[in-house]
Amino acid sequence: MALTLEEVARLAGVSRSTVSRVINDHPSVRAETRRRVWEAIRESGYRPHAVARSLVTKRTHIVGMVIPEVVTHLFTDPFFPILLRAATAACNEQGYQLMLSLFSSSADRQEIYQRLVRNAYLDGVIVASAALEDPLISDLLRDGVPFVCVGRSPDERVHSVDVDNIGGTQMAVDHLIRLGHRRIGMVTGRPDMTAGQDRLEGYRRALSAHGMPVEPELIVEGDFTEASGMAGMQRLLPAEPSAVFMASDTMAVGALKALRRAGRRVPQDISLVSFDDIPVASATEPPLTTVRQPIGRMAALAVEALLDLIEQPGSGPRRIVLPTQLVIRESCAKKEVVNP
Amino acid sequence: MALTLEEVARLAGVSRSTVSRVINDHPSVRAETRRRVWEAIRESGYRPHAVARSLVTKRTHIVGMVIPEVVTHLFTDPFFPILLRAATAACNEQGYQLMLSLFSSSADRQEIYQRLVRNAYLDGVIVASAALEDPLISDLLRDGVPFVCVGRSPDERVHSVDVDNIGGTQMAVDHLIRLGHRRIGMVTGRPDMTAGQDRLEGYRRALSAHGMPVEPELIVEGDFTEASGMAGMQRLLPAEPSAVFMASDTMAVGALKALRRAGRRVPQDISLVSFDDIPVASATEPPLTTVRQPIGRMAALAVEALLDLIEQPGSGPRRIVLPTQLVIRESCAKKEVVNP
DNA sequence: AGAGTGTGTGGGAGCGCTCCCAAGAGGTAC
DNA sequence: GTACCTCTTGGGAGCGCTCCCACACACTCT
Numbered sequence: 001m002a003l004t005l006e007e008v009a010r011l012a013g014v015s016r017s018t019v020s021r022v023i024n025d026h027p028s029v030r031a032e033t034r035r036r037v038w039e040a041i042r043e044s045g046y047r048p049h050a051v052a053r054s055l056v057t058k059r060t061h062i063v064g065m066v067i068p069e070v071v072t073h074l075f076t077d078p079f080f081p082i083l084l085r086a087a088t089a090a091c092n093e094q095g096y097q098l099m100l101s102l103f104s105s106s107a108d109r110q111e112i113y114q115r116l117v118r119n120a121y122l123d124g125v126i127v128a129s130a131a132l133e134d135p136l137i138s139d140l141l142r143d144g145v146p147f148v149c150v151g152r153s154p155d156e157r158v159h160s161v162d163v164d165n166i167g168g169t170q171m172a173v174d175h176l177i178r179l180g181h182r183r184i185g186m187v188t189g190r191p192d193m194t195a196g197q198d199r200l201e202g203y204r205r206a207l208s209a210h211g212m213p214v215e216p217e218l219i220v221e222g223d224f225t226e227a228s229g230m231a232g233m234q235r236l237l238p239a240e241p242s243a244v245f246m247a248s249d250t251m252a253v254g255a256l257k258a259l260r261r262a263g264r265r266v267p268q269d270i271s272l273v274s275f276d277d278i279p280v281a282s283a284t285e286p287p288l289t290t291v292r293q294p295i296g297r298m299a300a301l302a303v304e305a306l307l308d309l310i311e312q313p314g315s316g317p318r319r320i321v322l323p324t325q326l327v328i329r330e331s332c333a334k335k336e337v338v339n340p
Numbered sequence: 341m342a343l344t345l346e347e348v349a350r351l352a353g354v355s356r357s358t359v360s361r362v363i364n365d366h367p368s369v370r371a372e373t374r375r376r377v378w379e380a381i382r383e384s385g386y387r388p389h390a391v392a393r394s395l396v397t398k399r400t401h402i403v404g405m406v407i408p409e410v411v412t413h414l415f416t417d418p419f420f421p422i423l424l425r426a427a428t429a430a431c432n433e434q435g436y437q438l439m440l441s442l443f444s445s446s447a448d449r450q451e452i453y454q455r456l457v458r459n460a461y462l463d464g465v466i467v468a469s470a471a472l473e474d475p476l477i478s479d480l481l482r483d484g485v486p487f488v489c490v491g492r493s494p495d496e497r498v499h500s501v502d503v504d505n506i507g508g509t510q511m512a513v514d515h516l517i518r519l520g521h522r523r524i525g526m527v528t529g530r531p532d533m534t535a536g537q538d539r540l541e542g543y544r545r546a547l548s549a550h551g552m553p554v555e556p557e558l559i560v561e562g563d564f565t566e567a568s569g570m571a572g573m574q575r576l577l578p579a580e581p582s583a584v585f586m587a588s589d590t591m592a593v594g595a596l597k598a599l600r601r602a603g604r605r606v607p608q609d610i611s612l613v614s615f616d617d618i619p620v621a622s623a624t625e626p627p628l629t630t631v632r633q634p635i636g637r638m639a640a641l642a643v644e645a646l647l648d649l650i651e652q653p654g655s656g657p658r659r660i661v662l663p664t665q666l667v668i669r670e671s672c673a674k675k676e677v678v679n680p
Numbered sequence: 681a682g683a684g685t686g687t688g689t690g691g692g693a694g695c696g697c698t699c700c701c702a703a704g705a706g707g708t709a710c
Numbered sequence: 711g712t713a714c715c716t717c718t719t720g721g722g723a724g725c726g727c728t729c730c731c732a733c734a735c736a737c738t739c740t
Contacts, residue, residue, distance in 0.1 A: 002460070002696095004695095004696055004697085005696065005697065005698095006696085014719075014720085015719065015720045015721070016696095016697085016698095016720085016721080017698085017699085017719070017720060017721075018718085018719060018720080020697070020698060020699090021718095021719090024698080028717065028718060028719085029718075029719085030717085030718065030719090033718080033719085047454065047459050047460075048459065048696085048697075049459065049460055049695090049696050049697070050455075050459035050460060050461045051391055051394045051395050051400065051460060051461065051695090051696085051697090052395050052695070052696035052697040052698090052725095053696080053697055053698075054391045054697090054725095055391050055392055055395050055695090055696080055697070055698095055725050055726070055727090056696090056697055056698045056699080056724085056725055057697085057698070057725095058725085060391065060461075062439070062461075065440075080421065081420065081421050084424075084440065085442055088440055088441070088442045089442070092443070092448060092451075092452060095455075097439055097440075097441070097452075097455070097456065097461075098439070098440050099402070099437055099438070099439045099440070100405075100424065100428055100437075100438050100439070100440045101428070101437070102425055102428045102429070103432070108432060111432075112432060112437075114387065115390075115435075115437070119387050119388065119389065119390035120342070120389055120390060120391060121390045121391065121400075121402075121437075226623065253623075257623070257625070260625065283566065283593075283597070285597070285600065342726095344725095344726055344727085345726065345727065345728095346726080354689075354690085355689065355690045355691070356690080356691080356726095356727085356728095357689070357690060357691075357728085357729085358688085358689060358690080360727070360728060360729090361688095361689090364728080368687065368688060368689085369688070369689085370687085370688060370689090373688080373689085388726085388727075389725090389726050389727070391725090391726085391727090392695095392725070392726035392727040392728090393726080393727055393728075394695095394727090395695050395696070395697090395725090395726080395727070395728095396694085396695055396726090396727055396728045396729080397695095397727085397728070398695085
């Protein structure tokens, strides 16, 4: 039904090879011939068959975006949608397509991995927010599949793009300290994700840098969800922090609710800083002071690194860390130091 | 580098064809041979080359999810993430993969359409929330590509899965009327999307069914974004509605903000109903009374319909309409009828 | 004993493309 | 006139698979 090279060739009065050359922009075709061939292509509405082409070239121009099981339930957090959108745009710009792989169970993981990567349908993979020690990473390394992680990986061989979670958090906590706060709490992210770990580390370092003690009762574990932010804040209140660093904006939204229910005003009674600067951060009451991470840029860089890797394999691991920026809104206030 | 059928065949001491039969579960292979072949496959770690297979079978087992330009900026609305997640899960269950195509400009649209559909990399397409008269629809129809729309299409030939936007809205507005409200406003969704149109139509019908006039000053146009909900509510206030139907939860969140700023309490001063029941609806202050649409089921049904269409083409257009459900929370109150 | 009927199995062809090698055309230099 | 280029072009091979046809072998029935 669909046209083939051969038929277009007949139409243009040349051979299959010549048409192929024209399509692939090979230089050694006479200008006049080239013109004739393009005309035949245009007239016939011919489109090369991508699958046949892939069989020969060993390239599908499809990359996978893999979002491992642990985070699919975070999908209502706009982080992933924003990442996805930016990655798709970056891929399309380079003539690549993005295939989505979310998996909810680790049986799925195996299955999808086998089906896609090993079956050679993907040229490469972007792994978003892998948990530490994700078996996917070792599979990819073993099989030599080009891939880039969004979020740092502890493995030195892994190419990755990440934001400076430690530095960003330090900035945020420094800000609170500069405002006079001395009892600063934190509700953490998932401890099995690097972003969760690094933000906790940044909090610790900021306190230590100012000679302040890190008190366990001021640290409560969360998992990046709004519910965990609300619950975390509730558990934190008895310890009477005057300011709290929430590991994500989504969690801060939960915290705001907990505080409203507890009758505490933000920022008058308690100050809040968080991380991400997703759209909701500027829409809360009060708007959140938060650490902005350039999600879109991360996605674009990850795609860029991946395509480089696909097109010229074997370059040394590239580990990009993007800077963050503190966006000051209205969720923090000066702490009156009553008796210094 | 990678193994081929031929090599596995040599390993098992049979022919290429026999190995192919075993892999494709063809019945006419002796049990003993089958066992030997599976063992050779297992030992060698052989994986069939999906692209080569596709070249022969004309099936890639990849379907596209196309989200047209007009809605990509809504991507922080959890509707699409939820849809995407459910569609991915449904595809994977059937051994299909989902390819994501978002396009921001209509030049992209052409480009991606050509590259994917016409180049035969996709077995079928799910079109999410096409605007009316989207040229994509006519392209797909012309080229005979199997596709299913999420959201109704005016074209009779199009397979689609939609929720009963009209009926759902009627339920919501009926609820307000039953509570005694007589001045009921509406902030609409995008008028170029069927969901936007149908929800407006439902509002009109509910009023008419109760013999109430449809007053233009009580209808304000929005576009499904939170910002438009906020602005819309502000513009509606001078008309003094005692209740408002917001075309989406996201817009209702905006409306709540506008009301808080205007010093109006919900539901004491003004009642609110909306549509979608996304997670945020139960997390607002007060929680929203809203019309629940089963996004996940819509995605699953769309995938199911699409795969049927791919596997046995030519069945008549299927137009599924799912029922909605009114979820009553705390954003509506009885209207005291002062002087009846 | 010969024809008929299955059941398993092997091998050729072909999917639509790219890539390589060879060969024709046209020129230039000796 | 011959040798030797360079520039274009054509055709064969082959990517790794599936599908079809043919054939070998074991039975059964006349």
